Amino acid sequence: MTAFLSPLGILLPESFLHSHLYAALGAFVAVNTVMYVVLAIAKALPKIYPADWLPRRYQRAETRSIHPDGHL
Template structure:
């Protein structure tokens, strides 16, 4: 018995089901591809030129991390 008759393939429920399967496959493929690729960190896209030229610390004479 052939389940995929032309009447079945052209029915509304089969088209909805096949559309759902197609979208689900695209989403699953995108998520799988994203999990394989290395992570992207937007902070690395910009240079560090936005840092201050001078320290604005309350202890300007000490280096950062060496506050004693």
């Protein structure tokens, strides 16, 4: 185990830090972090119900009230 440790306490050689594998791992961690932050912010915001903005299917086109000028 001591063969992998350098006097500075670095476990990996510097050439590994410049490899494509390390860059891909760093990109994965970055995307994962951004997704986690977005989900945390979305959970903190109040819920939005799209059905409140869409017209209701059960709403009548004309009023059936005894008051003909009533609202729909």
